[in-house]
Amino acid sequence: xxxxxxxxxxxxxxxxxxxxxxxxxxxxxxxxxxxxxxxxxxxxxxxxxxxxxxxxxxxxxxxxxxxxxxxxxxxxxxxxxxxxxxxxxxxxxxxxxxxxxxxxxxxxxxxxxxxxxxxxxxxxxxxxxxxxxxxxxxxxxxxxxxxxxxxxxxxxxxxxxxxxxxxxxxxxxxxx
Amino acid sequence: xxxxxxxxxxxxxxxxxxxxxxxxxxxxxxxxxxxxxxxxxxxxxxxxxxxxxxxxxxxxxxxxxxxxxxxxxxxxxxxxxxxxxxxxxxxxxxxxxxxxxxxxxxxxxxxxxxxxxxxxxxxxxxxxxxxxxxxxxxxxxxxxxxxxxxxxxxxxxxxxxxxxxxxxxxxxxxxxxxxxxxxxxxxxxxxxxxxxxxxxxxxxxxxxxxxxxxxxxxxxxxxxxxxxxxxxxxxxxxxxxxxxxxxxxxxxxxxxxxxxxxxxxxxxxxxxxxxxxxxxxxxxxxxxxxxxxxxxxxxxxxxxxxxxxxxxxxxxxxxxxxxxxxxxxxxxxxxxxxxxxxxxxxxxxxxxxxxxxxxxxxxxxxxxxxxxxxxxxxxxxxxxxxxxxxxxxxxxxxxxxxxxxxxxxxxxxxxxxxxxxxxxxxxxxxxxxxxxxxxxxxxxxxxxxxxxxxxxxxxxxxxxxxxxxxxxxxxxxxxxxxxxxxxxxxxxxxx
Numbered sequence: 001x002x003x004x005x006x007x008x009x010x011x012x013x014x015x016x017x018x019x020x021x022x023x024x025x026x027x028x029x030x031x032x033x034x035x036x037x038x039x040x041x042x043x044x045x046x047x048x049x050x051x052x053x054x055x056x057x058x059x060x061x062x063x064x065x066x067x068x069x070x071x072x073x074x075x076x077x078x079x080x081x082x083x084x085x086x087x088x089x090x091x092x093x094x095x096x097x098x099x100x101x102x103x104x105x106x107x108x109x110x111x112x113x114x115x116x117x118x119x120x121x122x123x124x125x126x127x128x129x130x131x132x133x134x135x136x137x138x139x140x141x142x143x144x145x146x147x148x149x150x151x152x153x154x155x156x157x158x159x160x161x162x163x164x165x166x167x168x169x170x171x172x173x174x175x176x
Numbered sequence: 177x178x179x180x181x182x183x184x185x186x187x188x189x190x191x192x193x194x195x196x197x198x199x200x201x202x203x204x205x206x207x208x209x210x211x212x213x214x215x216x217x218x219x220x221x222x223x224x225x226x227x228x229x230x231x232x233x234x235x236x237x238x239x240x241x242x243x244x245x246x247x248x249x250x251x252x253x254x255x256x257x258x259x260x261x262x263x264x265x266x267x268x269x270x271x272x273x274x275x276x277x278x279x280x281x282x283x284x285x286x287x288x289x290x291x292x293x294x295x296x297x298x299x300x301x302x303x304x305x306x307x308x309x310x311x312x313x314x315x316x317x318x319x320x321x322x323x324x325x326x327x328x329x330x331x332x333x334x335x336x337x338x339x340x341x342x343x344x345x346x347x348x349x350x351x352x353x354x355x356x357x358x359x360x361x362x363x364x365x366x367x368x369x370x371x372x373x374x375x376x377x378x379x380x381x382x383x384x385x386x387x388x389x390x391x392x393x394x395x396x397x398x399x400x401x402x403x404x405x406x407x408x409x410x411x412x413x414x415x416x417x418x419x420x421x422x423x424x425x426x427x428x429x430x431x432x433x434x435x436x437x438x439x440x441x442x443x444x445x446x447x448x449x450x451x452x453x454x455x456x457x458x459x460x461x462x463x464x465x466x467x468x469x470x471x472x473x474x475x476x477x478x479x480x481x482x483x484x485x486x487x488x489x490x491x492x493x494x495x496x497x498x499x500x501x502x503x504x505x506x507x508x509x510x511x512x513x514x515x516x517x518x519x520x521x522x523x524x525x526x527x528x529x530x531x532x533x534x535x536x537x538x539x540x541x542x543x544x545x546x547x548x549x550x551x552x553x554x555x556x557x558x559x560x561x562x563x564x565x566x567x568x569x570x571x572x573x574x575x576x577x578x579x580x581x582x583x584x585x586x587x588x589x590x591x592x593x594x595x596x597x598x599x600x601x602x603x604x605x606x607x608x609x610x611x612x613x614x615x616x617x618x619x620x621x622x623x624x625x626x627x628x629x630x631x632x633x634x635x636x637x638x639x640x641x642x643x644x645x646x647x648x649x650x651x652x653x654x655x656x657x658x659x660x661x662x663x664x665x666x667x668x669x670x671x
Contacts, residue, residue: 076668096669103656103664115654119664122650126666130646137639138604141509147649149669168659175653175661 004109005031005052011117012048027085029053037125042068042132046124049085055112059100062092062124068135073151074142075134076127094123096149098159099169147171213457215277216317217284218333219256220341221291223248223269224306224361230269231576234551235433238571242428242558244305245269245569247298249560255291259283264319264331266560266567267491268575270345272333277314281366284312285377288364292379296362307361309348311341311374316455318464320471329565330489332471334464336454339447340367342492344374346583428560431571433553434486434500435507437515437544437598438574441522442582443470444589445536446493466533467493470526477525483510483518486557488570495538496578497522498555498570504547507554511544511598513639516606516632519592523629527590537589541581544598545573581624586616590629599625605635 002010005021009031013019016035024032033048050060061083071077076093083089100119104112130146133139142148150158162169225241232238249271253263261275275284288310299305315337321330344367348359359365362380367373446467453459474495478487488496499518501507519540530537547554556571577595585593592610594602599610610627613620651663 073670076670078670093669093671094666096667099664099667099669103654103662106657107655111655115652119652119654122652123666123668126646126650127668133642133646136604137642138512138602138607140512140601141505143643144506144509145647147665147667149667151670168662169667171649171665171667172656172659173651173663173665174659175663 003052004055004113005050007109007113008050008052008055008117009033011113012120015117015121016046024085030085032085037121037128039125039129042066042128044128047086048120049083055116056104056107057101059095059097060116060120061086062094062120063089064092064128065090068132070131070134070139075131076142076148077131092124092127094120094127096159096169102159213316213318213335213460215315216333216335216337217261217275217277217279217312217314218317218335218338218341219261219273219275219284219288219310219312220345221248221252221271221273221308221310222345223271223308225269226304226306229304231545231573232556232571233545233548233554233573235431235553235556238433238556239429239431239558240304241269241571242431242556242569244299245271246428246558246560248295248305248308249567250562251294251298252291253562255287255294259287261287263560263562263565263567264333265489265491266330266569267489268570268579270342272342274317274333281314284314284366285364285382288312289379289382292362292364292382296380309345309359309361309363309365310379311345311359311365311367313337313341313367316457316460318460320464320468328489328568330567332467332490332492334450334453334460334467336451337367339450339492341365343447428558428569431556431558434498434555434557435502435504435547435553436498436500436555436574437507437511437542438488438555438570438572438578439497439499439518439522440491440541440578440582441474441495441519441526441538442540442587443467443493443495443530443535444539445534449534470529470533471495473526473529474522477522481518481521483514485518488568488575491579494579494582495522496570498557498574500555504551507544507547508601512601513603513606515542515544515594515598516592516602517636520629520633520636523590524633539582539587539589540592541578541585541587542592542598543574543577543581543595545577545595546597546601577623584615584621585624585626587626591626592629592632593624593626596621596623596625603635603639605638606632609635 009019009021012033012035017038019033019035021031021033024030030049030051035046037044037046044064044066047063048060051058063086069077077090079088079090104116159169168174223245229237229241232241245266249263249266252271252273256262256273256275261273263271263273265272295308315335317333317335317338320332320334344365348357358374359376363376364379365374365376368375449463453463471490475487478485478497483499486498486500488498501510519542523538527537545554554572555574558569560567560569581593587593594610599607609631610625612626615621649666651665654662654664656662
């Protein structure tokens, strides 16, 4: 039977090319997957770091570095909480960590791997498409019509506020 | 229709603004804000500000600018109202006044001298207002009231005599060095139709030697007597009247401050059509009706556009709107694309109306300017208040530079002249079509770039096509405990 790490990497292989996963010697709890995201407009190499034991709680961290990446916190590319595997490296903030935690808290491994990998792919692709278009068109500032979680200290509880007011975050739609 | 209104010919300015207004409104076929052609003197007063104030980049300088224009406007209204004149518009540092057309030329010179004296007294420090210049012409004019624009009381005047002095003043002021100007500081230029040139009189020396000035203007001996007496009495009268404090918000001491850019659209072919109407009241009235229709359409555009727009008073045939935003970030975010889109929207909405009325289209000047780090805005809106009336007044880099764009770049119909520093912040497809730096005098501009509507419209389509797929975030179906199946839209995060 496959463990969560293998299941997750296998699922990622359905969306990304050249997926390879290693276990860093210095941080044996973590896995580092490298892969290519290939679209009709661009190809970009990604590094995905995750902790299989804690995948329910902690969203994978994604690193990438191409010249067309908009290197700006407003474009959701910055150094957040420390990642022991790649400290002091900018990453793509493709998901609100609380969203991931709430969605996957008590999920079966196979479902976590399947849904989590697709979610990672969709959100990362969405964000990178915006970076690519931003570079193509010379968009300097994140557009107002592109949804995002707000920045800054007062917005830290935005997720909880939306749950309290609407019963769910505004970017979630309950399906029948 | 025109015969019915003919009885109002020869009315005084006071009649126009007050007593006869209700009677005019009785006419079913004439909009209430349109007045039958009358012979009027047009006097334009242009204040020369220190550079920092004309294109103010902070609230302190903008307030100083607005305060001083307000003072000058109140003085001008005060002086001119003594002989049945009136202030009809204030545009930046330019103030437009009217006098009855039957006023003898020497009396016109006299009243302008009175104004010069009052201004000299008010601005004797010369620390902000360096000097001023005036131009004047007389002729048949239709007045069109700018109804319903944020309670502004400006009038647009149509007629050769209304256009000519303003154009001469701008041409003189903006495109030449002081020593080579025909119209020097504290001079009055009066159009002389017999030789088709401007007689420029030095008002600053007039008090010392009225006779010399009058002779220089080739006025008759009889005129001279009238003028000398007129100047003296008028100075006394004018100085006796205190400036009243106006009412209404925004004020010049506390202007409304916004982040935004200014779009000016100039109706091309207007001057030619006005000149074609020379001495033809019916044609002038028809032109006024066409123009009034365009004013209504433009006002509707400003009201209905999705950007928040503040319409400033028309400056002759020049429509002006300010796109305003509440924060520097939202302004800068919008300006990279909407600065051009707004101009395209305006042209798309009103080009047909302009050409149907016989004009060649709209040329545009657009400017916002870079906002300094801690500035609380870059567009400042104040007002000039005189008893019973109020004139909205804009200040800031965008206000000044958008106007200067027409003098520097002379854009053609369906051509946009955009401030270079704004071009640098635009999306690349727009930048690639705003490359023409040819000035009106064929030299290269460091300040502006021009582009054609057709090319910019294509760029807009290209941008739309590329942006469109990014506007709908991808949804991922996930299962959430207690909620069941959820479609989660992509929404990036930053701590």
